Amino acid sequence: xxxxxxxxxxxxxxxxxxxxxxxxxxxxxxxxxxxxxxxxxxxxxxxxxxxxxxxxxxxxxxxxxxxxxxxxxxxxxxxxxxxxxxxxxxxxxxxxxxxxxxxxxxxxxxxxxxxxxxxxxxxxxxxxxxxxxxxxxxx
Numbered sequence: 001x002x003x004x005x006x007x008x009x010x011x012x013x014x015x016x017x018x019x020x021x022x023x024x025x026x027x028x029x030x031x032x033x034x035x036x037x038x039x040x041x042x043x044x045x046x047x048x049x050x051x052x053x054x055x056x057x058x059x060x061x062x063x064x065x066x067x068x069x070x071x072x073x074x075x076x077x078x079x080x081x082x083x084x085x086x087x088x089x090x091x092x093x094x095x096x097x098x099x100x101x102x103x104x105x106x107x108x109x110x111x112x113x114x115x116x117x118x119x120x121x122x123x124x125x126x127x128x129x130x131x132x133x134x135x136x137x138x139x
Contacts, residue, residue, distance in 0.1 A: 008039075008050050008051065010040065010048040010050065010051070011048065011049050012046050012047065012049075013027055013028070013046065013047045013049065016053055019054045020054045020058065022057050022061065027057070030057075030060065030070075033070060034074060035060060035073065035074055035077060036049065036053055036056065036057070037049075056077070059073075060077075063076065063090070066097060067097045067100070068093055068094075075089065076089055076090055121136075123135070123136055
């Protein structure tokens with residue numbers, strides 16, 4: 001039996017940015033937060049990343065698009081880095097996110113109703129009153 005060992009490809013930060021579509025400044029920030037780790041540095045002190053960092057950046061961006069904070073994403077990555085799948089943890093975070101979205105929708109519906117009620121009684125040419133900026137908005 002022949003074992004094939006895949007050699008890891010190291011990428012400079014600019015290559016990571018190009019392949020991932022994530023700006024260099026953001027990659028540096030994620031590294032500072034501990035979400036990404038460099039493997040090494042070149043003689044010129046350029047950061048070198050394992051090619052798997054591109055997948056990791058995709059994961060980070062996906063969770064961000066679902067509304068998770070960088071702290072929550074870091075917690076998921078920590079579980080992964082310890083050799084476990086973070087799916088259960090992610091599920092809980094996404095369920096919490098759904099509850100937050102539902103709450104925000106309810107708040108927006110109340111705001112919509114308030115705006116609609118206000119506009120139903122709106123006067124284009126209200127009577128001016130001393131000390132009142134817009135009589136339509138008097139409390």
